[in-house]
Amino acid sequence: MTDVRHATPVGVTEGYRRISPKVTRDGDIALIDATGVYYEQLNAAVRGAIADGATTVRIEGVNGQRYIGAGIRAPGVRIEAYGTAGNDSAMFADGAEIHVFGNAQDGIGNTMSSGRVVVHGDAGDVLGYGMRGGRILVKGDVGYRVGIHMKAFEKDVPVVVCGGKARDFFGEYMAGGVLVLLGMETQFPEQPLVGGFVGTGMHGGVIYLRGAVEAWQCGGEVGVSTATAEDLASLRPHVEEWAGAFDADADEILAGPFTRLAPMSHRPYGKLYASL
Amino acid sequence: MQQTYVQPEFRVKIDYDKCHKCGRCVQQCGWGVYDFNERPLPHDEKCRACHRCVTYCPAHCITIEKNTLAFRDNDNWSADARKAVWRQADTGGVLLTSMGNPRPYERIFDKLVLDACQVTNPSIDPLREPMELRTFLGRKPDSVAVEMDGKGGYRLAEGAGMKNNVELAVPLIFGPMSYGSVSLNVHRSLALAAERLGILMNTGEGGLHEDLYPYQDNVIVQVASGRFGVTPELLQRGAAIEIKIGQGAKPGIGGHLPGEKVDREVSATRMIPQGSDAISPAPHHDIYSIEDLRQLIFALKEASGYKTVGVKIAAVHNVAAIASGIVRAGADYIYLDGFRGGTGAAPAVVRDHIGIPVEIAIAAVDQRLRDEGIRNQASIIAAGSIRSSADMAKAIALGADVVAIGTAALLSLGCHLCQSCHTGNCSWGITTQKPELTRRIDPEWGAARLTNLVNAWSHELQEILGALGVNAVESLRGSRERLRAIGLGEQTCRILGVKPAGM
């Protein structure tokens, strides 16, 4: 009996098998071999392992499978993906600690609620979009539209720290949280630290860049200043966390000049309208 | 301050001979029209013609009149067009308004009529015969497998049949209206009514307040570009999940809930700070293509245990091709919002000039999906000014599975269509967060009125089906042969797939 949900002739699934992957248990650790397995079966196996009480789920042979750890509400659980994590991995994540040993594609930590994502490589576009809690640490470079529309509420303050460089629209529409770009671990030493439209439409939160930005790179809604000692003190725990994850020296990182970008208003469009 | 050239739109007239001087009008008006000094003294320029004071004046001595100033006649430069220019010269602002497009574009529903049986095939009496209105929202199987039941008959084969469909007692649901744009008591009324009627309400993009958790099986939860209140918990609670791409009243632009309406409760539900603007960007920043949409649809399915996921779009020029892409992306339903759909706030220029009528969109989308052999893969929900059971029946005959009502639902709660929701001062306690106004709606009372309305329309739909000689609403769906057009152009008739009356 074919599964009607998949009768649509769309979506490239060639090369992947709709079979459950092999799962082996070693105490609290579940080992999953993702080689050639379609994401739906892979993620079902991850959820199954957590339901069976595994506190660490180690996935080997990850090759672009999407949604790894997506929607998982599991504080205290650690998911390790070896290989390249696919789009929207850790989307809606709520509590788990998710490590990618390799690069990660687009949409990592999309609309994330809590927990921690550590990418031991580079990550793609739209990282941390709409994120409202938790932390994402990326060792290297990130793509376009990173940290767009991050938001904060009371104690939930999301933090994203990227060790490399970023492209356009960094922190666009940002409504809360902390977004940090270090520019140190990069494949593109000759390129600018960040692209254009940084913080366009920003109305909450704060962005720290290690280095300088030109006025043309920033959105009209942000105020740009050199980070003060007080700013650096509030930045320190985030940098220390990144340094701890990737074996770097926090003091050395913090010695660099930092630029701080913050919104000039939490209601940037308040005066745009006239009532009919 | 410089004198504005825009004169009051209405005159508030009080018959002081009858007036009790009780002051109730002062207290009822959300827009602060009245001063009181021994008797009520109205400031005409603030009046929105919402008729709250008129309704509650014990002496029935208030009349609201149009301020019919004699502008020099000019068909081209209407009084409204002149006023808009003056207002913009005053403020430099984008003119903000609310509710649906009020302009006199052709109303296609009013030019369509339904068929009835006479002599050669009998009509059915819905009072005596069963009349099925149940409708299932979601993807239908490509084929049906049956097996012998061992008693000489057949039954559905194991595992065959519908999966993950949401059952509706009638082909009507409440359209998305966010908590924030409307009050919590409105949300409570809608949720209570949806539960009692066996239908759905829709959170809109503001998240689900915890008071509504008991009704979660009758709630569609929405995921919009701002991702307000979107947590895995929300996705796991809803009966279905809706990706909001567009809204009929403001296609192509985002949402903007002004900080004034973001009080403590709204801020907690949206998970943003109190008093800050809730800005939904125009696009979803993770959707730039049909492939990206597919990615989000399946992310939501993964995170929710494979619930029904629909996509809401505004009806625009290429709606049929867009809908085809959405269905191929894996959506279980597609929600078409026509250009007359309501809104809590939209720029007037967008509301009044962008988008196409839902009647056209339904017919074009239904036909396209049939031509491509994928109509079974998604249900069609149609909205954008469904004003009566007649509009509902016509929408279904044009090809919709289900209709959604927003404005009609609010009208049943007292809305008088004053088009001022964006001010946050609704005298009827609907589109406001001010506690002294929101308490005007008691959820039990509201639910009873909504239930009455939907029950009345359901009975009327049964009457129509009976007249058509069919005993299930399914038999009407996409049955355009049962419609005729009066006074629509040939081209429009062709697009609608409807013959002119007499043919």
Ligand code: SF4
């Ligand atoms: S509510 Fe009516 S009777 Fe009472 S003060 Fe106002 S106008 Fe007079």
Ligand code: SF4
């Ligand atoms: S705005 Fe409404 S309540 Fe106020 S005076 Fe006008 S009609 Fe009466």
Ligand code: SF4
């Ligand atoms: S909801 Fe209130 S403000 Fe909006 S149109 Fe209706 S009566 Fe007016």
